[in-house]
Amino acid sequence: MPAPLNVIIIGAGLAGLLSARVLREHHHVTVLERLSGSHELGAGINISPAGNRILEEFGFDQERAKSIVACRSKIFDRHHNIVQELDMTDLVAAAGSEWRLNHRGNLWVELHRLATAPSEELGISGSPAKIFWEVDVVDVDVEAGRVRLQDGTELHGDLIVGADGIRSMVRPLVVGDLAFQSARPSGASAFRFTLPAKAVREAVGEIRQMDGQEPSELNLHLALDDTSRSIVTYPCRGFELLNCVCIAPDSLIRAEVTESWSAKGRLEDLLETFGDFGTFCQSLLKQAENIKLWQLRDQDPLPTYIKGRTVLVGDAAHAMTPHQAQGGTQAMEDAEAFRLFNQEGVSRDSVPSILKDFDRVRRPRASMIQNTSRQSLDRRTAGSVYKNVLYNWVYPGVFECLRRLDAGEEMVQIPEIKLEVELK
Numbered sequence: 157m158p159a160p161l162n163v164i165i166i167g168a169g170l171a172g173l174l175s176a177r178v179l180r181e182h183h184h185v186t187v188l189e190r191l192s193g194s195h196e197l198g199a200g201i202n203i204s205p206a207g208n209r210i211l212e213e214f215g216f217d218q219e220r221a222k223s224i225v226a227c228r229s230k231i232f233d234r235h236h237n238i239v240q241e242l243d244m245t246d247l248v249a250a251a252g253s254e255w256r257l258n259h260r261g262n263l264w265v266e267l268h269r270l271a272t273a274p275s276e277e278l279g280i281s282g283s284p285a286k287i288f289w290e291v292d293v294v295d296v297d298v299e300a301g302r303v304r305l306q307d308g309t310e311l312h313g314d315l316i317v318g319a320d321g322i323r324s325m326v327r328p329l330v331v332g333d334l335a336f337q338s339a340r341p342s343g344a345s346a347f348r349f350t351l352p353a354k355a356v357r358e359a360v361g362e363i364r365q366m367d368g369q370e371p372s373e374l375n376l377h378l379a380l381d382d383t384s385r386s387i388v389t390y391p392c393r394g395f396e397l398l399n400c401v402c403i404a405p406d407s408l409i410r411a412e413v414t415e416s417w418s419a420k421g422r423l424e425d426l427l428e429t430f431g432d433f434g435t436f437c438q439s440l441l442k443q444a445e446n447i448k449l450w451q452l453r454d455q456d457p458l459p460t461y462i463k464g465r466t467v468l469v470g471d472a473a474h475a476m477t478p479h480q481a482q483g484g485t486q487a488m489e490d491a492e493a494f495r496l497f498n499q500e501g502v503s504r505d506s507v508p509s510i511l512k513d514f515d516r517v518r519r520p521r522a523s524m525i526q527n528t529s530r531q532s533l534d535r536r537t538a539g540s541v542y543k544n545v546l547y548n549w550v551y552p553g554v555f556e557c558l559r560r561l562d563a564g565e566e567m568v569q570i571p572e573i574k575l576e577v578e579l580k
């Protein structure tokens with residue numbers, strides 16, 4: 157057994173909580189969170205097979221999270237004519253787990269349980285992570301492992317995990333360059349909302365997505381023109397809700413979102429931006445309430461995720477646009493890499509060298525996905541949507557990646573699979 161380290165995790169988002177779950181088995185884990193509990197929005201998140209395999213290996217209860225299995229994706233034009241259908245069954249089998257549609261709130265609650273429930277309940281060793289809420293970290297000495305809070309308190313850790321999201325304060329300290337302080341606007345924004353099953357039925361009648369049958373499907377309606385507008389829909393929270401994400405270039409959205417990044421969206425703006433979409437889409441959009449408008453931002457890949465005894469994970473390390481739905485899944489792959497610390501021979505002194513292996517695996521992988529997510533902003537054709545899915549969905553975990561790197565092999569081996577279904 158490794159000697160327990162004192163681990164300080166900054167941020168209790170998806171990345172911080174799953175990292176806490178992985179590390180609590182052998183180490184003393186403290187999580188520091190600025191907010192007072194869950195702030196996950198009422199919105200969906202789909203997790204790729206690589207992410208679900210990791211979640212399940214660490215005891216994630218998909219039923220508790222009311223998660224839904226998916227295996228198909230249909231792409232329609234603006235007028236609800238199908239232009240492409242993909243069947244992910246073979247890819248999911250190759251990736252070794254399922255593709256799943258979740259509600260962010262439910263996902264967060266289950267991750268919180270994995271980080272904090274008694275070890276007997278989870279059937280694991282170690283003790284629960286301690287989470288301190290409403291604690292604002294203002295400075296980190298990344299080499300010494302010292303964390304300063306707003307009230308002046310100082311905490312000392314052997315390993316510091318910067319899981320503090322897209323506006324990370326740890327990121328510039330690790331990279332050593334203030335240029336990495338803020339993520340840049342991608343030029344597109346997203347209207348997000350969920351529709352209750354009843355509202356969907358009233359708007360468009362009974363549809364396959366909401367019929368309660370698993371595997372379900374994730375659908376897109378595309379403008380198929382130079383604007384790359386898209387409407388993504390999928391069920392979540394056990395078919396109680398239909399998650400809707402409507403992405404458009406900033407230039408076509410009347411509201412101003414630049415300052416706050418995220419704002420309340422107005423129905424009239426949504427309807428105007430997608431005014432040329434047909435009756436099916438219009439009927440759905442008209443039902444929207446509590447719309448959020450997100451300016452989508454991303455980062456250039458970082459030159460490093462590590463410095464001294466500090467490491468970046470999740471959006472702090474690799475903020476990306478949601479076009480490939482990979483942000484959450486990449487956070488899960490990061491957390492899995494903390495298995496490196498659950499081996500023999502781990503001590504305070506060995507933390508910096510173990511982090512080198514973390515960086516060697518995680519940074520090329522997540523950087524590639526950041527780059528291809530940025531390229532996916534261009535969604536003018538149906539074929540562009542799942543262009544990189546074979547790479548994105550398959551990931552063998554940190555130990556196998558290290559083995560392949562040391563053997564001079566490709567870290568991620570892309571399966572040869574045909575996804576497209578013949579349309580009649």
Ligand SMILES: Cc1cc2nc3c(=O)[nH]c(=O)nc-3n(C[C@H](O)[C@H](O)[C@H](O)COP(=O)(O)OP(=O)(O)OC[C@H]3O[C@@H](n4cnc5c(N)ncnc54)[C@H](O)[C@@H]3O)c2cc1C
Pocket residue numbers: 166167168169170171172188189190191200201202203204291292293294319320321322323324325346348401450469470471472478481482483484485486487
């Ligand atoms: C519109 C949209 C749709 C998306 N859809 C998908 C999808 O379908 N699939 C997918 O995989 N991903 C998706 N993502 C990406 C995914 O949501 C993110 O990658 C993921 O939530 C990042 O988690 P995180 O824990 O790294 O960051 P966060 O969830 O941002 O957590 C960071 C935490 O750190 C705390 N914090 C920050 N600073 C401090 C401080 N100084 N002191 C203390 N605490 C601090 C914050 O309060 C926060 O709780 C989407 C993103 C967007 C914007």
Ligand SMILES: *[C@@H]1O[C@H](CO)[C@@H](O)[C@H](O)[C@H]1NC(C)=O
Pocket residue numbers: 457520523524527
């Ligand atoms: C990502 O894109 C940048 C800029 O084009 C490039 O320098 C970098 O090598 C790319 N990284 C990966 C992993 O593809």
